[in-house]
Amino acid sequence: MVFTADAIAEPYGQKVFKKLQALNLNIEISKNNRIMGLRGKDERETYKIAKNTLAIVNAPPSAFNLRPIPPSADWQFHLAEGCPAHCQYCYLAGSLSGPPAIRVFANLPQILENTIKYERLHQLTSFEASCYTDPLSIEHLTGGLAETISHFAGRPQTHLRFVTKFANVDSLVTLEHGGNTRFRCSLNADVVARKLEGGTPGIAARLAGLRKMAQPKQMGGGGYPVGIVLAPIMPVPDWRIHYTKLLEDIEQHLDFDTDLTFELITHRFTPGSREVLMEWYPNTSLDFSENNRAIKRNKFGGHKYVFVKELMAELKKFFETELSRRFPKAKVLYWT
Numbered sequence: 001m002v003f004t005a006d007a008i009a010e011p012y013g014q015k016v017f018k019k020l021q022a023l024n025l026n027i028e029i030s031k032n033n034r035i036m037g038l039r040g041k042d043e044r045e046t047y048k049i050a051k052n053t054l055a056i057v058n059a060p061p062s063a064f065n066l067r068p069i070p071p072s073a074d075w076q077f078h079l080a081e082g083c084p085a086h087c088q089y090c091y092l093a094g095s096l097s098g099p100p101a102i103r104v105f106a107n108l109p110q111i112l113e114n115t116i117k118y119e120r121l122h123q124l125t126s127f128e129a130s131c132y133t134d135p136l137s138i139e140h141l142t143g144g145l146a147e148t149i150s151h152f153a154g155r156p157q158t159h160l161r162f163v164t165k166f167a168n169v170d171s172l173v174t175l176e177h178g179g180n181t182r183f184r185c186s187l188n189a190d191v192v193a194r195k196l197e198g199g200t201p202g203i204a205a206r207l208a209g210l211r212k213m214a215q216p217k218q219m220g221g222g223g224y225p226v227g228i229v230l231a232p233i234m235p236v237p238d239w240r241i242h243y244t245k246l247l248e249d250i251e252q253h254l255d256f257d258t259d260l261t262f263e264l265i266t267h268r269f270t271p272g273s274r275e276v277l278m279e280w281y282p283n284t285s286l287d288f289s290e291n292n293r294a295i296k297r298n299k300f301g302g303h304k305y306v307f308v309k310e311l312m313a314e315l316k317k318f319f320e321t322e323l324s325r326r327f328p329k330a331k332v333l334y335w336t
């Protein structure tokens, strides 16, 4: 754990400092605002050092110019960047550059205050907080997500969304959120999670966390609107059997009325993210070949590999049919 000089001077930085101190963690305070020593002798070693580094820094001025993030939300903002888990398809490989250290922003109160400028008058404005991190993965160390949920609870006409693969929801269950936060749980077939999602809680633990967050307050739950992000959907052998089991488990855990959405994302990669991931996980069993893949171009001239049309259609049909049968009241936000 390392704090930069500016970060330790921030009141929220101090709060995190005290939390880490109470956990008896080894803390360094840098004399300046640079985090040194993240590079190892090769990419593997750099990955190891960086993933084990939690740096508390101030977000740069550019973090205050919010960017839109369609179709997920109107705006994205960041409590932190990076994640301690080791998913072999991690989408951060294509969006964050440099060693994958975890950077927590000590100027979080200013970041939250800044979102107010982006609220539209008399209209709901949505904010996404998990583009560059899994915010629950570090919540026990920072408490930043609780601060964020509390901020949006006091802002009528706002909607906060985040997604997580983590399950340590107890500190969030009791919060007042005003119905303004949607807790989204990232799930996959157990066989995919076990093989590819290193350092994350298993599917059973995530489902238990989801249940707690979704249960009405009078049943002792958090009473949050919830969402399920099925990602990345992969046609592994016997995929119908594996995904059917997952949908059955979800049904069992959400056996009460709840405000529920689904987002369905098939596995995809860019040439750049593939290169980074192959360096981070040279022994991965993830299929990065171009078999069964089609190229999807974007308006900036880049491209990604998605599944071929026939396979996409087959997967889509399965999920659409199963979801409308099992969760008739839930809203499917998108398939991609």
Ligand code: SF4
Binding pocket: 082, 083, 084, 085, 086, 087, 089, 090, 091, 092, 133, 134, 165, 200
């Ligand atoms: S939990 Fe999410 S952010 Fe963290 S390593 Fe896995 S895919 Fe990446």
